[in-house]
Amino acid sequence: MMLISAAMTLVVGHELQSAEPKEEKQRLRKEKKQHKKNKKDDRGPPEKEKEKEKASVPAPSKPATQSPAHKAAPVPVNASASESPVAAEKPAKSKAELRAERRARQDSERASKQGKKEGGQQSTSSKPKATPNELQPVVKRLPDHVQVDDPVALKKLAKKLERQQKSGQGCSLNITGVKVPLRSDYGYKVSLFSHLHQYSRKNPPTQQISIPVTVIHPSIVRLGLQYSQGIIAGSNARSVALLHAFKQVIQDYSTPPNEELSRDLVNKLSPYISFLSQCRPLSASMGNAIKYIKKEISNIPSQCKEEEAKRILQECIDSYINEKIILASEAISKYAIEKISDGDVILVYGCSSLVNHILCEAFEKQRKFRVIVVDSRPRLEGREALRRLVKKGIRCTYVLISALSYILPEVSKVFLGAHALLANGYVMSRVGTSQIALVAKAYNVPVLVCCETYKFCERVQTDSFVSNELDDPDDLIVTRNGKTHLENWQTVKSLGLLNLVYDVTPPDFVDLVITDLGMIPCTSVPVVLRVKNVDQ
């Protein structure tokens, strides 16, 4: 069966190649595949589907450890070369080779198109044999959420979301409106940020989904809504919620006949991830968690029974949460408490679950200190931190970030939380963190950043513009003394509101990073990443 289908695709491929230009060829091939899938829904279409998806979403040599944001073009040649001997049988070796060749051609075309679009990135076709153990593929395709100003990228994203509606069972495909919704931007965007999305909280993407939803699991829909409305905020909370939702998904999953759980489940997760990133762009911690899950899923041995596999996966997720988040925060508290002495005045910013945990632990260990909580509009997360600390009985002071220069001469240490630690040592955290570090440096107050290792990410960034998140601009509107000055900001043509969510702090402002592996300087982040990669 598979041979015939392979042969047919081969023939189709050859025909098309000679006659038409290359984009046309791809489109027609896709159509033919759809057509064939409708005719015979057995192992053939999912195989092709998977291959097509693997080709269009190229994976590093371990195909399950891809994340939707990072795609490396040169490696699929490797992947297909290694995969095709597995997929094809002996006599089809030649056909597999031809298929590999064809895929190589596809990828080089795609790479050349990508080179034209993204200009300046290294030509990926020049590295067909990247051995992933030695060199990480240097070129990663830009994530979609920072290409809003590129209409080609937007169209591709829309097509990808459409395509994902059709993955999964081969039945009842044509329910209209059942697809991963594409969220539209809201309001006037400041020109410096036209490459980012700006959504309104009043239009959650869940409004565009009709009931019943066959593609997206209901707990994922609920999670997406919680993200987009800001009910779940904070990188630890978001990751834990994501992992719990995935546990539910795995629980409810049942392998379709003639499918392997290890491959099909990964495919099932892709539309969920696209949906969640439409609700709110994924954080670095969520990205790492998803990578881990996909790796675990694809490592399930094929002879494992479904119940057994599910149990293994649930355990994996539980142990991930336990190790990377809960135990890590215990370890970080132990290190951090050494740094808190009696009589200290500690400044914290916003609401970081980790920093709050450290302070509560230190208080329980009878350290005498008082805390100054700095807060900023429009999120005012510091109030939540204030409530938690006051409930514990810690003496607190509360100011807004504009009063920072007034309050800093009293402070002896600054503890900050992080959203992610980038490979060049920059700390990505809530907007305002870099300001606190700057002013603390001017007053010679030590700045300590607390961050678990699962938040370390391989990206590099030097300013807060190229990759950030724009929150709902209406949050900045405030009514004072009965007057709301910015009420009709939409009507005024030259007025824009900017509500940034993250910013990056340069490593020279940070004195120490406390992680579960110990206390390291900011510049040692790539060392930790390398150690982690070798471990895996």
Added chain:
Amino acid sequence: MPGADKETELSERIEAFLSELKRCGSGAGSLRGSAETARETTSLLRRITAQARWSNAGDLMEIIRKEGRRMTAGQPSETTVGNMVRRVLKIIREEYARSRGSTEEADQQESLHKLLTSGGSSEDNFRQHFTHLKANVIEAINELLTELEGTTDNISMQALEHIHSNEVIMTIGRSRTVEAFLKDAARKRKFHVIVAECAPFCQGHEMATSLSKEDIETTVIPDAAIFAVMSRVNKVIIGTQTVLANGGLRAVNGTHTLALAAKHHSTPLIVCAPMFKLSPQFPNEEDTFHKFVSPHEVLPFTEGEILSKVNAHCPVFDYVPPELITLFISNIGGNAPSYIYRLMSELYHPEDHEL
């Protein structure tokens, strides 16, 4: 008697002015700009000169000093009142010296050389009576008033020298001087303005709406994003409440952070301040420097039970040291912060620094 009537009327006016000062100061930011306060103070002082009973310059100076002390005590943070009083005192000294015929310069300088050579004090009792002194003083005060009226225009006229096209300018809060400055430049040049809203009073919102009405591309950012966007800013232009004697500023809270961020990115920081904001105070009097308003602005009463267990602070002003400032633009032109002490010696007499 007409004299008594005039006196009571005068004291009524002074009382009214004092109570307004007290009331305005307790609101969120001054409800009337400093220029208005300066003008009203000066006209009140002119009225005192005209209507109060005095026979020689010394008496007049005593009266004005007494009233000045009362007015500054009413609202210590409104330094323009004290500045105007000192200007008027200087005017009186000058007019007196001119009437006497001696040059003022010699009396001014307190140098070591003079202390040794003059031996005795260059003290003048100001007790001589001159008939035309009153008229001269009132005329000089009128000149001062005209100068006050023209300050904003004088500053905005310099706008085109400092702003080029396609610039990104950052400012904080609301300053009428800076607003006029930017609007004047916008008539000929196209640029982009980023306004930091300056919580908790959020005066930046008003500034942004007013600027955008003149078709200036404006963006409002929260205070927390100041450092994040600073790398794309070409100039920072701010107003201030007071210019201190060492060239530092007492400005709205958040300005020190803005100045530090500008220094880190080597962005020039330009302060638009008219001369009547220059005050002979130094910043080291910690207890009189800061002014606080109700912490309700920061942590509202709706927060409930945690309020009793928490200290909340809401300072209004920030100190900005002179090393962070690049340029002062005032109605007499542009100056470096290191020159401020010299300007001050021209405006105020050293003996008047303490009212």
